[in-house]
Amino acid sequence: MIQANFTSVLSFHFPPVQYKTTRARKNICNLNIHPCKTLIIRFSFFSTELKMDPDALAKAFVEHYYRTFDTNRAGLANLYQEGSMLTFEGSKVQGAQAIVEKLVALPFQQCQHVISTVDCQPSGPASGVLVFVSGSLQLAGEQHALKFSQMFHLMPIPQGSYYVFNDIFRLNYA
Amino acid sequence: MIQANFTSVLSFHFPPVQYKTTRARKNICNLNIHPCKTLIIRFSFFSTELKMDPDALAKAFVEHYYRTFDTNRAGLANLYQEGSMLTFEGSKVQGAQAIVEKLVALPFQQCQHVISTVDCQPSGPASGVLVFVSGSLQLAGEQHALKFSQMFHLMPIPQGSYYVFNDIFRLNYA
Structure with a gap:
């Protein structure tokens, strides 16, 4: 079976967003055979002129983060790495596993965020x-x-995704 | 007149705070005569083991920032540089001068922040x-x-101070 897997340095763990890719050069950077014998072709963009739109990235991230929080909180683990930090109401934890354990153990299950x-x-x-x-x-x-x-x-990570390095949450008491 | 001016790579625009300097090596790195003929001795710490305490830095910065905001708003200019960004209630400005102009022009003069x-x-x-x-x-x-x-x-800046690179402010409407 031949499988073409198109990615770029701007792909995301969370849903892709729009970028300004004017004059960016598209190159095939990897062409190799995966151990399970599927052919994987990876595309990357190489250009210092390539500009990411932070607003679009932020919007896509926020939508994905809170939708995942409200429907499948354990699924947030994909957004963190070992160096990631969470300060939740003053309580600090570090590392993807510890962060998601903290979030899953919060004293409420069903919730809905409105941004x-x-x-x-x-x-x-x-x-x-x-x-x-x-x-x-x-x-x-x-x-x-x-x-x-x-x-x-x-x-950003070299493979082209973004992850959450810092996360600080506070309730705003009236 | 001889004047000894002790600084370190961890000095601040805002008031100095405590650091964990365990095993840090203290060295005299500069010894020169200032044009006004005061003797300036500069100390620096050179050690990868020297650890700054982010909590102490944050506390000192917050106290200094809001005290300056409430008593001499124009004095905040020292905390920003040309690359600094402020987003104030969704309105973006960049550069120390533009940021302070924005803050000084806010539609209130006397105010008091309580943290x-x-x-x-x-x-x-x-x-x-x-x-x-x-x-x-x-x-x-x-x-x-x-x-x-x-x-x-x-x-951080090479001279050993810190400046505000990003600043985002939002009112929390009840």
Whole structure:
């Protein structure tokens, strides 16, 4: 069986978004046979002129993150790595496994996030993106939603995806 | 007149804080005569083992930032550089001058920030520190304080200080 797997340095763990790829050069960088004998062709973009749109990245990430949180919280593990940090209401944990264990063990199961604002900025020379979110969290059986603010620092990895390096969450008590 | 000016690679624009300097080697790296003929001795620490305490840095920064905001807003210019970015209630500006002009031109003069929480995390390979703040903002003549959340990304500069590279502010509407 022959399988063509098209990826780029701008692919995502979370859903792909639009980029400004003007004058970016597209190259086949890998052509090899996978151990299970499927043919894998990987595409990458190589150009310093290629510009990512942080706003589109932030929007796609936020939609994916909170949808996953509300429907399959354990699935958030894919978004973190071993160096990732979470500070949840002042409690710090590090590493994808510990972070997801913390999130899964929160004292509520069913919930729904409603996002009010999403701000983002590039974070500097490491090509990361800072995402700052405000919104409300409706817990099942509770009359009033809880206001919250949360920030993420998304960092690129060589394979072309982004992951959450920093995650800080706070409820906004009235 | 002889003047000894002790600095280190961990000095700050804002007030100095405590560090874990275990096993750090202290060296005199400069000994020269200033044009005004004061003797300036500069100390630096050279050790990969020297660890900054992000919590102490964040606490010192937050105290300095909001005290300056509430008493001498124009003085915040020292904390930003040309590459710095501010997103204030969704409005983006870049560069120290534009940022301070934006802050000085906000439609209130007298105000007082009261800080509720300060969270921080190291931001990655560039040795930055993320600071996440929640609190309330009391405007002169207003009955109720406004809740806000704000995040800063502090980045080191070769001279040993930190500056604000990213700054995102949002009011938390009830």
